[in-house]
Structures are given as C-alpha cells and as structure tokens.
Amino acid sequence: MEVVLAESDPTSAQDLLVLKDIGKRYQLGHLFVEALRGVSFTVVANDYVAITGPSGSGKSTLMHLIGCLDVPTSGDLTIAGELVRDLDQAELAEIRNRRIGFVFQQFNLLRTMTAQRNVELPLLYAGVPRKERRDRAAALLERVGLGRHMNHHPMELSGGQQQRVAIARALVNEPSIILADEPTGNLDSQSAEEVLGIFEELNQLGRTLVVITHDATVAARASRALHIRDGQLQEVS
Amino acid sequence: MTWGQLVRSALEAIQWNRLRSLLTVLGIVIGIAAVMVTVGLGEGAQAKVSSKIAALGSNLLTVAPGSTSAGPGVRRGLGSASTLTMADAAALSSRVVAPAVAAVAPLTSQHETLTNGAIDWPTTVDGTTPSWLGIRSRSVEIGRFINAQDEASSADVVVLGALTAQELFSTSNPIGRVVDVGPLPMTVIGVLTPVGSGTSVTSNQDDLAIVPISTAQGSLMGISANDSVQSILLRATSSSTLSAAYQEADHELMMLHGVTNPANADFTITAEQSLFSAATSISATLTALLAGIATVSLLVGGIGVMNIMLVSVTERTREIGLRKALGAKPSDIRRQFLVEASVLGVCGGLIGAALGLLGQLLLPSLISNPVIIPPIVTVAAIAVALMISLLFGVYPAARAAQLSPIDALRSE
Structure with missing residues (x-):
C-alpha cells in the first residue's frame, strides 16, 4: 500500500514547498479582487528562488500565503509535507514558527529588546528553555558577525546590522524555508551586498531561500527567478 | 511563553x-x-x-430627673426641685432589686470658684460617693479618693482633677493644702490621674473637683438634710447586661416614684454609649x-x-x-x-x-x-x-x- 501511495504522490520529500493551482480572492467592498489566479510551482530543498514582479502583481499576496500569514481561497499549498488548509490562527502560528524564517524589508526588530533577545523570540513561542534560547541566539549572532553586538538595542545598530540580526532571528528555529520580503529594500549597497552574501552562504550550506523582490540585481543572485504579473506566473527562468 | x-x-x-x-x-x-x-x-x-x-466608663447609664416624653412643655417633676433622691440611689445599689447594676453613684453638680490664696479657678464641683471612681473608670494619682467615712461625716475634703490641681497649685504638692470651694475651706486629699483633654463629646474631664455628696448637699448648697440629687450614675455588670440594668432601674424607679404609666415617668435613663453610637x-x-x-x-x-x-x-x-x-x-x-x-x-x-x-x-x-x-x-x-x-x-x-x-x- 505504502509503495502505491508513494508512487501516486507527485511530490517527493525533496519538495519543501508545493503550490498547486493557488488562487486568492479578496473582497473590497462589493468588488472582488483576484490577487492570484492559478499559481503553481515547487521549491525543492536547497533551492534559492527569487519571486519578482511589479507592485500590484500579487507578489505580496504570494509571500503572505507562502509565509502562512494568510490562507489561499483555492488550490493546495504544502509546506514540508504539511497541507495548509482549514487551519485556525493558532495552528497557522505554529507552522510559521516551525517552518518559516521571515526576513522583512523593515527589519522589524523590537526596539525594547537587545539583539540577542530579538533573536530568541521565535524560540520563546516554540517553548524552548531559556538556556538553550540564549546559546542558540548567541551562536547565530556570532555567525552573522554580530558577536560583539548581542546586548545592543536595535537603535544602536546600523541598518545592515539590524538586518543581520533579523536573519539570525529567521534562522534560529531551524525553519524549512527562509522567506525574505525585499530584504535589501532599506539598505545601502554595501549592506545589501553583505546580506546577499549571507544568503548565498546559507544556500551553499544547504538552506532553502525564497526571496521576494522587485530588484533585478537581487533576483539575479538567486538560482532561479519566478516572474509574477497580474496574479499569474509568467515564466520560469 | x-x-x-x-x-x-x-x-x-x-x-x-x-x-x-x-x-x-x-x-x-x-x-x-x-x-x-x-x-x-x-x-x-x-x-x-x-x-x-472606655475612658468614660463603658456599660454606663445615667438617670436624670425630668421626662423626655412628648407633651406640652418639659416635665420637671415636682416644681424645680430634683425628683431623684439618695433613697433612689440606695435602692438601686441593692443587688436584689437590680442585680444587673454593679455600682451606683449619685451626683450633684454645680459651678464654684476654687480659691488658693490669690488664684481663682472656676470649675465644676461634683458631689458624689466613693463608687464614682470605679464607675467613671478613673484613678487617683496622688493622695486618696473620698471614702465612706468622709461621706458619713460630711467631711470638708476635696479631690481635684489634674488640670484643676495644676491651675491652683502649679507644680507644688496640693495634698493637705486648704482650698476655698466657694465659701467653704476644704482640705485637698487627692488628685485624679489625667485622662487627656480635648475630648469633643464631653467637657474636659481633668478640670473638676470632687467632694462627698453629703458635704455638697449640706454645707455647699446651704440646705441641710436635702437629699435630692441631680443625677444617678449606674454601671451595669457588663455591656451585655446594659439593657437589663436599664429595665431594672426603670422598673424600680417607677415603683419608688409611684408612676404606673411609663409616659408619665419623672426621670430619664440614658446610655452614655448611645451618644457615641x-x-x-x-x-x-x-x-x-x-x-x-x-x-x-x-x-x-x-x-x-x-x-x-x-x-x-x-x-x-x-x-x-x-x-x-x-x-x-x-x-x-x-x-x-x-x-x-x-x-x-x-x-x-x-x-x-x-x-x-x-x-x-x-x-x-x-x-x-x-x-x-x-x-x-x-x-x-x-x-x-x-x-x-x-x-x-x-x-x-x-x-x-x-x-x-x-x-x-x-x-x-
């Protein structure tokens, strides 16, 4: 039985992210907006995918769905073998916590906390004990070159440093996918280069990355780029 | 978390x-x-x-002449004279008649000027019996209080309140000194322990002079063999027997005064505590x-x-x-x-x-x-x-x- 099931299943264990005919419809007053129309693609382990497209193309909607911040209105979304469907807010929160590591354009660090405690946050919601949280956060900050800034507050760090803290935070709970939304959008070119360098290094170490960007130079660094326009995938390069 | x-x-x-x-x-x-x-x-x-x-003496009842019952004018009993007598007080002290009453002190009170040489001090002079001390929960600081013998012989002795003693004799020891109470020279035999002044409910309890009630009725009022008293203080055996003491005293006095209808009673009994409540x-x-x-x-x-x-x-x-x-x-x-x-x-x-x-x-x-x-x-x-x-x-x-x-x- 098991063999038959495995054969009939088109997804393999290597497929971390599978989108099958994904649609997303919003209601704005009396108006229905089709943000996504039948988007299908697969991201395998150790992939480095850039999703590009102009604003209003459905790029952000796609990012929200992949990040489990929202659920599709049609189609199947599978993350690391888990089908994301009919889940409530608490269950979605758990998937986000375990499977997704977010990197935002605005960094989104909590200003009241030190770099180390910011990195610890996902572990806090995962219920990891204090000692382990501290050690893991410290190790990752060390890895992104901020070992000496662990007790700094975000306001005491440069934009590039803040984004590196955010990357450490995205990595801390060993997620399946690192999901970055315009990660270099608020950075100068040198800091942007640093961040992209870290992404490449992570990819070489076996990490899976999905980067949403409108910046062609950022997209060019990925292994492949998906272009989205009017809610549909245009081409796969 | x-x-x-x-x-x-x-x-x-x-x-x-x-x-x-x-x-x-x-x-x-x-x-x-x-x-x-x-x-x-x-x-x-x-x-x-x-x-x-507690300072005034709890469980305290005061019998006063006159009636507070409604009616035209205030009942004053027999003319202006007090309707309460030493006989009433003696009857109430009987354990048989009023078992809930622990102690009885008849009281006459008047204002007199006390004089020590050049110093005049107007104060309240209370004529009472030795039981006053216990009923009022007071004590004597120096010397002694009036006793039964003073009472029997209508002795010209006086016990001063702490403030009165201080005003008249300053810091010197007043025991054995003679002070003029109105027209009468009296020997100071004791000074009461101060209870503190500034009480808003009653007058200053440290400014008074106590004389034997026989002395007050006789020489001080100038009417011999007058046994009327202005009020009678009663102390119940405990706060729980206060109302029993009230009823016993009420009943006994009605009988002694020949009153059958409570509305016509020529006396009023009040509990000190009611003031405080x-x-x-x-x-x-x-x-x-x-x-x-x-x-x-x-x-x-x-x-x-x-x-x-x-x-x-x-x-x-x-x-x-x-x-x-x-x-x-x-x-x-x-x-x-x-x-x-x-x-x-x-x-x-x-x-x-x-x-x-x-x-x-x-x-x-x-x-x-x-x-x-x-x-x-x-x-x-x-x-x-x-x-x-x-x-x-x-x-x-x-x-x-x-x-x-x-x-x-x-x-x-």
Missing part, C-alpha cells in the same frame, strides 16, 4: 515608556491612596470613639461617602488604563504582527497584553498603597485625627488595583489578539 517571560517583557515595555505608564496608572494610584486614607480615617475615628467610651454612625456615613467617591475614582482610573492600553495596542500593531509572524498564537498575544495591564495595575497599586501609608504617617499631625490602615486593607487595595486593570485590560487584549498578522505587519 511562560508567565515569568510574560511578566519580564511586560516590565520591559512599561520601563520603555516610564512617564506614560505612570500617567496611565495615575488614576489607580490616586484611587487606591484615597480609598486607603478614607478607610484609615474611618478606622481611626472608630478607635478614637472606642477609647473614649450616634457619633460613630455619623463618621461611618462620612466614611461610606468618601469610600464611594474613592471607588468612583478607581473606576475612572480603570477606564484610563483601558484607554491607554487601546492606544498602546494601536501603536504596537506592528509589534503584534511581527510576534504573530514569528509564531505567537492569538492566546500568546492576549496573555501578553493582559499581563501588561496587570503589571501596570500592581505597580499603580503599590505606588497608591505607598502614598496611602505616607498619608497614615503625615495626616494625623495635620488634621489631629488618627489614621489607622489595617494591613489587610493595604493588601486588598493592591489586589483591587490588579483586578481593575485586568478587567479593563480584557478588551484591549482581545483586540490585539484578533489583529490579522498581515494588516498588523503592513501598518506603519
């Missing part, structure tokens, strides 16, 4: 915005302090009244009123907390979105804001309680009224502050928990 982590992050958030947090809980701080001081004032007044009752109930009413105002201010304080918590939720929408993106469940967010409201409430309660206790220290010297805040009230006040903040934190916390992570992340 564990409770410890929640409290820690709540403290961080509060510390981050210290001034605003303080302003948030100001209503609660003032409310708690007000409630505590109000309760303290009430308790203080109660304690003051209780101690006064009136005073106590007035202070209780005032306390209730103030407590009501304080409670309203606490409620307003709670609404203030809710208002600021709502502002805080709006302001921290982005933080909430981020926490949700990182894996916070709606229940985590709700708990975070509830704990924050609670921590604010406890901080406000602690500050309020500190102010209340400071009031307990400082107020008595300003308003000459004792402020007694029982420890349980302090604990309760902090608990109330916590409960109010928690109550008014529920709605903001629910709002935060229901925020959509996308909208929250998008906000700027």
